[in-house]
Amino acid sequence: MLNVIGVEGLPEVVPGDDLAALIADAVDGALEDGDILAVTSKVVSKAEGRLVAARDREDAITSQTVRVVASRTTPDGRITRIVENPLGLVMAAAGVDGSNVPDGYVLLLPEDPDASAQAIAVRVRERTGLRIGVVISDTFGRPWRDGQTDLAIGAAGIHVLDDLRGGVDDNGRALQVTAAAIADEIASAADLVKGKTSRMPLAIVRGLAHLVGGLDLPGARAIVRLGAADMFRVGSEEAWREGYEAGVRAARDERGD
Amino acid sequence: MLNVIGVEGLPEVVPGDDLAALIADAVDGALEDGDILAVTSKVVSKAEGRLVAARDREDAITSQTVRVVASRTTPDGRITRIVENPLGLVMAAAGVDGSNVPDGYVLLLPEDPDASAQAIAVRVRERTGLRIGVVISDTFGRPWRDGQTDLAIGAAGIHVLDDLRGGVDDNGRALQVTAAAIADEIASAADLVKGKTSRMPLAIVRGLAHLVGGLDLPGARAIVRLGAADMFRVGSEEAWREGYEAGVRAARDERGD
Numbered sequence: 001m002l003n004v005i006g007v008e009g010l011p012e013v014v015p016g017d018d019l020a021a022l023i024a025d026a027v028d029g030a031l032e033d034g035d036i037l038a039v040t041s042k043v044v045s046k047a048e049g050r051l052v053a054a055r056d057r058e059d060a061i062t063s064q065t066v067r068v069v070a071s072r073t074t075p076d077g078r079i080t081r082i083v084e085n086p087l088g089l090v091m092a093a094a095g096v097d098g099s100n101v102p103d104g105y106v107l108l109l110p111e112d113p114d115a116s117a118q119a120i121a122v123r124v125r126e127r128t129g130l131r132i133g134v135v136i137s138d139t140f141g142r143p144w145r146d147g148q149t150d151l152a153i154g155a156a157g158i159h160v161l162d163d164l165r166g167g168v169d170d171n172g173r174a175l176q177v178t179a180a181a182i183a184d185e186i187a188s189a190a191d192l193v194k195g196k197t198s199r200m201p202l203a204i205v206r207g208l209a210h211l212v213g214g215l216d217l218p219g220a221r222a223i224v225r226l227g228a229a230d231m232f233r234v235g236s237e238e239a240w241r242e243g244y245e246a247g248v249r250a251a252r253d254e255r256g257d
Numbered sequence: 258m259l260n261v262i263g264v265e266g267l268p269e270v271v272p273g274d275d276l277a278a279l280i281a282d283a284v285d286g287a288l289e290d291g292d293i294l295a296v297t298s299k300v301v302s303k304a305e306g307r308l309v310a311a312r313d314r315e316d317a318i319t320s321q322t323v324r325v326v327a328s329r330t331t332p333d334g335r336i337t338r339i340v341e342n343p344l345g346l347v348m349a350a351a352g353v354d355g356s357n358v359p360d361g362y363v364l365l366l367p368e369d370p371d372a373s374a375q376a377i378a379v380r381v382r383e384r385t386g387l388r389i390g391v392v393i394s395d396t397f398g399r400p401w402r403d404g405q406t407d408l409a410i411g412a413a414g415i416h417v418l419d420d421l422r423g424g425v426d427d428n429g430r431a432l433q434v435t436a437a438a439i440a441d442e443i444a445s446a447a448d449l450v451k452g453k454t455s456r457m458p459l460a461i462v463r464g465l466a467h468l469v470g471g472l473d474l475p476g477a478r479a480i481v482r483l484g485a486a487d488m489f490r491v492g493s494e495e496a497w498r499e500g501y502e503a504g505v506r507a508a509r510d511e512r513g514d
Contacts, residue, residue: 002446145481145482147435149438149445178404208449245504248508
């Protein structure tokens with residue numbers, strides 16, 4: 001049995017707030033051992049002063065872009081940019097958030113969401129004496145599927161991957177499914193309760209105590225897969241264009257041009 | 258509040274079983290109005306006789322491949338193929354399942370999982386008189402992230418996308434986040450309870466009655482996005498190679514070769 005309980009009562013978060021303390025207050029008396037707190041990245045960013053003035057949202061996206069993965073002009077003339085951001089996350093608009101912020105401002109993702117999760121976990125564990133975990137989530141699109149789901153961008157005190165590699169099936173054969181992305185599934189489950197426009201950035205996920213562990217467990221950064229194992233380094237059109245230019249050069253070199 | 262309740266008591270499913278009736282029996286007395294049943298595709302496939310003899314799993318994958326999206330040889334010499342299958346799903350190994358099946362057999366995905374979900378929803382609604390929804394899930398890898406999550410491959414009686422397009426944020430500005438992929442988030446939430454090796458292919462998801470609707474709502478096929486909107490039609494390496502060959506041809510044509 002899994003329960004996801006939305007938490008009311010977190011005040012409007014402003015820069016400089018001690019978010020860990022606010023969260024500890026909001027869940028005071030409601031937590032049980034083995035609970036996992038799911039926190040929307042937006043409140044973490046706000047507390048950490050990541051609301052920045054931006055003449056233009058596009059400039060802000062550029063500032064958060066390590067590498068453009070794919071970009072397209074949509075039929076209504078807007079540019080969609082899928083980029084790798086400084087956290088290694090491949091996201092539309094680099095994760096720069098322009099909704100529910102004052103005019104002329106954008107909200108950047110937390111600078112180190114695993115550290116943010118760690119700070120919250122430490123504080124809540126100290127306050128309650130309970131072994132709890134923390135997931136910080138943000139909203140992602142995906143290739144090949146419409147719509148967005150919430151995934152984990154920060155985590156502390158939980159096994160982010162339930163690694164079955166080396167495990168066997170009921171017939172004793174090696175399992176082909178290797179590792180359930182637990183932290184991402186928790187973020188998605190919590191989003192079903194927290195929703196999008198409601199002011200409920202915090203939920204308690206109960207029933208996964210077996211996935212809660214030490215504060216030295218790897219954070220959500222461990223889920224990021226880039227480099228050689230990444231089959232989708234850049235969009236198809238970008239890769240095609242790179243290949244085309246290389247092909248033209250190769251054919252000309254062959255001719256001694 | 259969201260509850261995900263694993264359902265015990267579904268018998269081992271064999272070809273020809275009336276799965277809708279078995280599920281209706283297993284949840285008898287446990288359902289409430291507005292519940293959503295999350296069903297692992299594996300039992301649907303088994304009931305529908307999708308366990309097929311296969312000399313070789315690779316041949317079975319080829320038979321389920323509409324189009325190769327990307328393929329790589331892993332360091333241990335195995336070939337990973339990401340393909341589009343007949344359902345429009347882009348998946349590793351086309352969704353062909355070789356675990357927990359007899360030697361010499363593989364399990365294919367249901368032929369029409371939206372229709373399978375519909376059949377279950379109709380039967381359970383008739384039996385109970387309750388307005389319930391159904392999601393059929395399978396396990397997917399993803400670009401840029403390690404691990405797998407469960408997503409919806411079939412659905413009936415629910416809003417698969419919680420469409421906020423045209424909506425406004427708390428400041429009255431157009432929402433940039435467009436549509437939460439509810440059906441996928443439900444599949445992921447249910448996977449946290451159903452797990453991978455346990456024999457629990459069925460869960461009740463309670464607390465989302467506002468997302469349950471008529472049996473004429475679009476199924477999970479509506480989540481599939483391919484064609485012009487797909488920036489990742491093929492893997493980067495595949496696209497690069499296509500582009501390279503086109504570049505070589507273009508340079509040669511230019512020379513009149």
